[in-house]
Amino acid sequence: MNISLRHLRAFAAVATAESFTAASRQLFLTQSTLTKTIRELEQEIGLTLFERTTRKVSLTTQGNAFLPVARRLLNDFELLLSDLREKSAGSSGSVYVASGMAFASCVLPEVLKRLKRDYPCIHVRLLDDTSGGVVRRIESGEVDIGIGSYVGAVGNKLDKRKLLSARLGVMFPPGSQLPTGPLSGQSLRDLPLMQDESDTSIMSALEQCLPELWQKVNSKITVTNLDIQFALIRAGVGACVLSALAASHPTAQDLPYRLLDVAGLQREIHIFTRRGVPLSPAAFTFLQVLEEVLPSIAFHPGVTLTV
Incomplete structure (x- = not known):
């Protein structure tokens, strides 16, 4: 499985903003790049995570189940990086x-x-x-x-x-x-x-x-x-x-x-x-x-x- 932090961050940003446009600005990505990243994630896990309409983007049932997992993985990674930085600084x-x-x-x-x-x-x-x-x-x-x-x-x-x-x-x-x-x-x-x-x-x-x-x-x-x-x-x-x-x-x-x-x-x-x-x-x-x-x-x- 080739899911990376890039995929998880993109998914969490779109789920929070309920918009590819807003999430792409937050992540400093083009909208096409963000759309491609989400598509890669969905293909990798074999599930549709978002329902796309002309007015907004919402999570599917599978997307709602996956969101807390993605946020926990991102949070654990940030905590690990913070711990490594503190150890490197001697604190x-x-x-x-x-x-x-x-x-x-x-x-x-x-x-x-x-x-x-x-x-x-x-x-x-x-x-x-x-x-x-x-x-x-x-x-x-x-x-x-x-x-x-x-x-x-x-x-x-x-x-x-x-x-x-x-x-x-x-x-x-x-x-x-x-x-x-x-x-x-x-x-x-x-x-x-x-x-x-x-x-x-x-x-x-x-x-x-x-x-x-x-x-x-x-x-x-x-x-x-x-x-x-x-x-x-x-x-x-x-x-x-x-x-x-x-x-x-x-x-x-x-x-x-x-x-x-x-x-x-x-x-x-x-x-x-x-x-x-x-x-x-x-x-x-x-x-x-x-x-x-x-x-x-x-x-x-x-x-x-x-x-």
Whole structure:
């Protein structure tokens, strides 16, 4: 069957105007061209769609039955084109993001609030993970964008762009007797520290700068989830090495926090994307909004923005 949008538009226009002359003006066609188009449609489906008299054109019974179908097909096509245009412009579509919890909690609420306001048709699926988990998810193609620290060997599969650096420090339970003077790596050994999982950026930074730390610290608790870390600190279970990014979290700003005075002891936050795989317009829009919002976030003084 060779029915095209041209045939459907011609049929709907004549049915609405009840006149070949008026419909031809609306479609910017000659009347003979429009008449030929309608004749092609009728021959193709084997039905007479219009009754033609000297005074007007009216639909046959078959034409009345076909009209809502034609209008629905034309409307569906216009909606499809509109959706494609929006996706091409980055104003709709889906983006999958994996992020460390500190960044997700401190930055992404403002990003998603802006997206909801300016791009309500963009759907964001957000996953939280350790930095090692973020890298694995973006490497496997599970997500479009990863936000976290460089942990392990990414190799040549990913591109990365630095967003910020955050010094490390110690968050203490309320009412703790804080150490006097600079907080050094040596002083960590005397603190009741809780430990992170090995594939986190915190553990990676500590192992690089203070390789013997966990041999000296009598740590009996390993916890990675940031909300649980805050809860345990607040309950007085122990102290925890956290980044200044995590210390920027709104629910933790009342907890005592001291930056460590150890050169190079920090975590860097990057955007990870798959090398050679172009970002969708929706993902590109997400990153644009992220970079616009980032300078407005109230970070702890230990955080330095790159972008």
